[in-house]
Structure formats: C-alpha cells, structure tokens
Amino acid sequence: MQGLPGDEDKHRKIHEHFEHGVPLHKGIETLPRIPLRDCELIVIDSEVPFYIRKRFYELLAAAYREMPYYPIGYDGTVDESQQTLFVLAQADRAVGFALFSLDSGCWRLRWVNEDKVEIIQESPDMDSRWKLGRIWLAKRFRRRGLGRELLLKATELIPVNLEEICIELPLTPDGKSFIRRVFPDMWYGRGDRDAFEGLLESS
Numbered sequence: 457m458q459g460l461p462g463d464e465d466k467h468r469k470i471h472e473h474f475e476h477g478v479p480l481h482k483g484i485e486t487l488p489r490i491p492l493r494d495c496e497l498i499v500i501d502s503e504v505p506f507y508i509r510k511r512f513y514e515l516l517a518a519a520y521r522e523m524p525y526y527p528i529g530y531d532g533t534v535d536e537s538q539q540t541l542f543v544l545a546q547a548d549r550a551v552g553f554a555l556f557s558l559d560s561g562c563w564r565l566r567w568v569n570e571d572k573v574e575i576i577q578e579s580p581d582m583d584s585r586w587k588l589g590r591i592w593l594a595k596r597f598r599r600r601g602l603g604r605e606l607l608l609k610a611t612e613l614i615p616v617n618l619e620e621i622c623i624e625l626p627l628t629p630d631g632k633s634f635i636r637r638v639f640p641d642m643w644y645g646r647g648d649r650d651a652f653e654g655l656l657e658s659s
C-alpha cells in the first residue's frame with residue numbers, strides 16, 4: 457500500500473533498477489567479462505552453471521515491468537534452442553541484456569516507410585536461425601549507441617552475421633525505432649499474425 461515504508465522501499469528499488477540497472481548476484485563476478493565501451497559483457501550460455509544462469513531474475517523482471525506485453529522468455533533452461541543471455545554489466549550492476557536463441561519460421565521483411573514493412577516472401581523460412589528475443593537497457597544507458605554495440609558484439613561472439621539474425625515481434629516503440637536504424641532495408645522478423653498488427657503496410 458502506498459505510503460507504507462516497505463512499499464516505498466520497493467518502489468525506490470524498482471525505479472533504481474529501471475534507471476541504473478540491477479545489482480549482480482554473488483557468483484557472477486567469477487565469470488569472464490568482455491570489455492564493451494565503458495561496460496563489460498558477460499555471456500550466459502549452457503556452459504554457465506544453472507545456479508548462476510537462473511540468477512538474472514531481477515534483471516529480466518526490470519525489463520518485463522517496462523514491457524509487460526512483450527514476452528521475455530528466459531528461464532536458463534538448456535535445450536536445442538541454445539538460449540544465450542548477453543548481459544551488459546558496469547561494475548557490480550547488470551545494466552542491460554540481449555537474449556538470443558535459435559528459432560525458425562522467420563519472415564523476410566523490408567521497410568516501406570518509417571513505420572511499416574512489407575513481407576517479401578510467400579512463406580516463412582523454416583531454417584533454424586539465431587533470433588534476438590528481447591533487448592533492454594537501463595534508462596541511463598540508452599541513446600549512447602550501446603544497444604547497437606551490444607547487438608554487434610553478441611552476433612560476433614555467437615558467431616552469426618548481423619544481417620542473418622531474426623527479430624522477435626512485436627516490437628516496442630523503442631524497439632521499432634532501434635531496429636529501423638540497425639536494419640535500414642531488409643530484415644527477418646518472427647511472430648504470429650497478432651505480432652504483425654500495425655507493422656504491415658496493409659494493416
């Protein structure tokens with residue numbers, strides 16, 4: 457309830473996570489860190505022990521709180537989708553992430569204007585392809601080119617050509633502006649009919 461000291465603490469913590477990122481749990485400091493501008497990248501893949509893989513709950517929760525209608529879908533499970541979480545860290549905080557996994561059923565798309573795309577093939581590509589599930593940065597770290605660099609570094613490490621990845625739909629408003637700049641012409645998107653709502657030239 458608003459006004460109770462416990463609730464105020466909770467709100468302060470939620471706001472701090474949104475603005476500055478989430479404190480890293482114990483155990484994570486032992487993982488290798490790859491320099492990325494004034495931050496570092498920590499790769500959470502199947503090689504990382506499960507007790508560490510599941511310690512990103514609060515980071516994912518911060519992203520989910522901001523975009524509750526856009527599934528994040530990370531649970532640390534090891535399976536054929538090879539879920540890999542690229543965590544952007546600064547000192548003892550996780551300040552962002554990009555979630556990748558293998559998926560199929562991607563559509564080849566092309567921007568027709570600032571806002572809309574057209575589908576340029578008759579059926580989806582059923583080959584397995586690396587997919588960017590979600591990308592999120594704490595507020596203070598946005599619009600500094602870090603999102604783009606996080607994507608470039610993650611694809612370099614996977615490794616996969618940036619142009620070959622597909623993007624999980626629907627896009628948030630930030631996501632649309634970002635993807636429009638990173639992929640100015642053609643790109644792959646994956647989602648059901650609802651996920652294309654408002655994005656297709658005809659809708």
Ligand SMILES: CC(C)(COP(=O)(O)OP(=O)(O)OC[C@H]1O[C@@H](n2cnc3c(N)ncnc32)[C@H](O)[C@@H]1OP(=O)(O)O)[C@@H](O)C(=O)NCCC(=O)NCCS
Nearest residue numbers: 591592593598599600601602603604628630631633634637
């Ligand atoms: C989407 C997100 C990860 C982008 O990260 P970022 O570090 O801010 O992006 P960059 O600074 O690398 O942006 C690259 C270019 O994309 C465009 N862009 C990115 N975010 C934009 C926005 N909110 N509005 C307009 N253009 C934007 C700009 O052209 C930018 O270049 P510029 O700043 O030189 O003009 C970040 O805004 C975010 O975390 N948003 C909240 C979560 C979210 O919506 N995720 C997308 C899920 S689909």
